[in-house]
Structure formats: structure tokens, C-alpha cells
Amino acid sequence: MITIVSGKGAPGATTTLAALAAAWPAPVLLADCDPAGGDLAAGWLGQWVVDGTIRTDLGVLSHATATRHAMAGDPATLLDHVQQAPAARHVGLLAGLNVPGQHAAVGTAGWTRLTAALAAFKTTSGHPADALVDVGRYSALTPWPLLLAADLVLVAVRPTQRHILAARPLLAELAERIVPQRLGLAVCATTPAGSREVRAALGREAGVQVAADARAAAVFSDGADGGTLPRRSPLLRSVRRAARRLHGTYHQYTPAELRTPAAPVSPSVLTGGAR
Template identity: 75%
Template sequence: MITIVSGKGSPGGTTTLAALAAAWPAPVLLADCDPAGGDLAPGWLSQWLVAGAIRADRGVLSHATATRHATAGDPAALLEHVQPVPPARHVGLLAGLASPGQHSAISAAGWTRLTASLAAFRTPAGHPADALVDVGRFGAATPWPLLLAADVVLLAVRPTPRHVLAARPVLAELAERIVPERLGLAVCATSPAGAHEVRAALGRAVAVALPADERTAAVLSDGNDAGAVPRRSPLLRTARRAARRLHGTYHNYTPAELRVPAPRASVDVLAGASR
């Protein structure tokens, strides 16, 4: 489970997570857990949301409602709340809240149940699936269970003084509860030199550094081209390398498996989600 969190100023965390999901080399669950309201479905998948292929009422809130009397998380119960992502068939979406007001319906216990389900999620065929989790901008409502249980927590930041300054207090608070080995940076819209400067300024390893690529960023943030990411775009090429490196850190691979996702596995997440 990889959780991404942002500081002030919308540094691009949601777009980065969407890029990683689109490039992930195996079935993956994309969970929009921003307590202020989700942006993945209204952004990257907006055309599919308008067309009715993605449902706004099926996701984090419906899972919390369905499991409100449960005492523990149940990964199997999560499947019925996961939806296919049409432009990326290996991705299953747990859609986010429609508005900040819905956050009160989740409760701390609801976030804890969801965290347990995400951490142990399996596809309908029984294969483990990684979870990429967006918790949005860090603040008082941030669901800490999704940070504390993550294998990696990434703070999204842009290579500008404004974003670096905004990241410092967030990093300091995260570091009080998350060990250094699990806390890193996702530097958005950057160059190699920019990523190096951010690392030096914040004293944290850069786990993901994605280049500025306005065309592809518009697909992932605004749903241009029906959310179909250009396969040869600089952003996707870099995201693919980052995704394989992150995935390979926790899974055993052969070199051939790293090059191309298995077609059968790529639809596995969606086989049950569409039922």
C-alpha cells in the first residue's frame, strides 16, 4: 500500500497517483480517500462519470455505509465497491467522497476498517493487488490509519520555494509517527535538477519524480481524451519506470515480467468489480 499526501497549493499528488496507477505493471486498486472530496473520478475519469460508466455513489462512502456494523475490515466486502477504470483495464477504482460534508459519515472506525481491507485486498481470482491511496491535503481530517499502515508514504511537492516551504511542517508532523524508511517524496512537474534540489532542501529521498508534461497532466487531472493516457508521453514513460521500481521493491520479478504486464492479470481486478 502506497499512500500519497499533499501540502498546501495543490502540488499534483492526485495526478501523480493517477499516472502511477495507469503505469502500474500489475492489477492495482486506486483508492480516493481525500476527506475533502475525491478528484480522481471527477478529474481523470470525468467523461466516464458523466456517461454513467463510473458511479459517484460507489466507493469510499458506500463501503463505510455497508460495513458500519462490522467490527473489522473485510477485504472481500470491498470488491463490490470497486469499479472498473475504462482507460486502464488493470486498475480498479474506489471512488472518493462527493463533498467534504460526507466525511462525517465515515468516522475513525470507518477509516480503520477501510485501511484493513485495502492492506489485504485480493482480486476475485484471489491474487493480491497493490493499493495506491490518495488522502489529499494534509490537515486535521487526514485519515491517519491510511498513513500508518502504508508500506510507503509519499509527500507530493513541486520544485518551487513555495511548495518546499509548505512541505516542511507536514514532513515534520509525519516524521513524528512514520519511520524514515517509509517516508519519501513525490516531486511533481520537475526536472532531475529540480528533484535533486527538493531532496537537498527537505532531507528526504525522492521515490517518484515526474516531469512537466501539460498534455498528459490534462488527461489525468481533467479527463481530456476520455482519460486515455498517451503511451509515449514523457510523463507516462517516467511513471512506468517509477511504478515498476516501487512494485519491484515489494515483489519478486523476473526481467521479462518487468517489461510487460501479463494480459490475464491486467483484467483480473475488474472481473469482479464489474459484477
């Protein structure tokens, strides 16, 4: 489970996570867990929300409601709340809250159950289904269970003075509860020189470096070109490298698997189970 969080200034966390999911080399759950309201469905997948293919009433809130009497996070409970992303069929979407006030209906217990379910999810072949989790801008409402349970927490930042300064206090606060090996950066809309500047200024390594590419970014942030993945894109090339490296950190590859496209994800492909 990889969780991304941002400080002030909208550096591009949601865009980065959507692109990372699209490039992921295996079935993956894309969970929109921003307590202020989710943008993944309305952004990248907005066209399919409009035509009714993607339902915004299925996701974090419906899972919290359906499991409100459960004592633990059963991964099988996610099956009825995950939808296949039409733009990338290996991606399962757990849609976010529609309005900020809905976070109260989820509550700490709901976030805790969801965290346990995401962490234990597996495919029918017995392999863990990775989870990419967007918790939005850090605030008093940030769901800490999704940060504390993550294998990696990435702080989104752009190579600008404003975003670097916003990231510093956030990194300091996260470092009080998250070990250094599990805390890194997602450098958004960057160049190699920009990434070096950010790493030097913040003293952290970059788990993801997303190339500056406004046209491709608009696909993942606002559903430009109908949300269809661009054929050639510096952004996609950069996140594809990051996705392969991150996935390979937690899974064993064979040469044949590296050459095999990710399979579609759907309720028939995924099943619950403890890691």
C-alpha cells in the same frame, strides 16, 4: 499500500497517483480517500462519470455504510464498491467522497475498516493487489489509519520555493509517527535538476519523480483527450519507471513477468484474503 499526501498549494498529488496507477505493472486499487472530497473520478475519468460508466455513489462512502456494523476490515467487502477504470483496465477505482461533509459518515471507524481491507486485498492467483491511496491535502480530518498502515507515504511537492516550504512542516509532523524508511517524496512536474533541489532542501529521497508534461498531466487531472493515455509522454515514461521500481520493491519478478502487460482488474479478478 502507497499513500500520497500533500501540503498547501495543490502540488499535483492526485494527478501523480492517477498516472502512477495507469503505469502500474500489475492489478492495482486506486483509492480516493480525500476527506475533503475526491477528484480522481471527476478528473481523469470524468468522461465515464458523465456517461454513467463510472458511478460516484460507489466507493469510500458506500463501503463505510455497508460495513458500519462490521468489527474488522474484511477485504471481500470491497468487491461491490470497486469499479474498473475504462482508461486502464488493470486499475480498480474506489471512488471518493462527493462533498466534504460526507467524511463524518465515514468516521475513524470507517477509515480503519477500509485501511484493513485495502491492506489485505489479493488477486485470485494469491498475489497482493497493491493499493495506491490519495488522502489529499493534510488537515485535521486526514485519515491517519491510511498513513500509519502504508508501506510507503509520499509527500507531494513541486520544485518551487512555495511548495518546498509547505512540505517542511508536513514532513516534520509525519516523521513523528512514521519511520524514515517509510516516508519519502513525490516530486511533481519536475526536471532532474528540480528533483535534486527538492531532495537537498527537504532531506528526503524521492519515491516518485514526475516529469513536467502539461499535456499529459491534463489527461490525469481534468480528463483531457477523454482520459485516453497519451502514446508518447515524458510524464508516463517517468511514472512507468517509478511504478516498476516501487512494485519490484515489494514483489519478486521473473523476466517473463517484466515483459507481460498488466492484466485487467475487475470483481472477477480480485478476491479478499489476508496477506
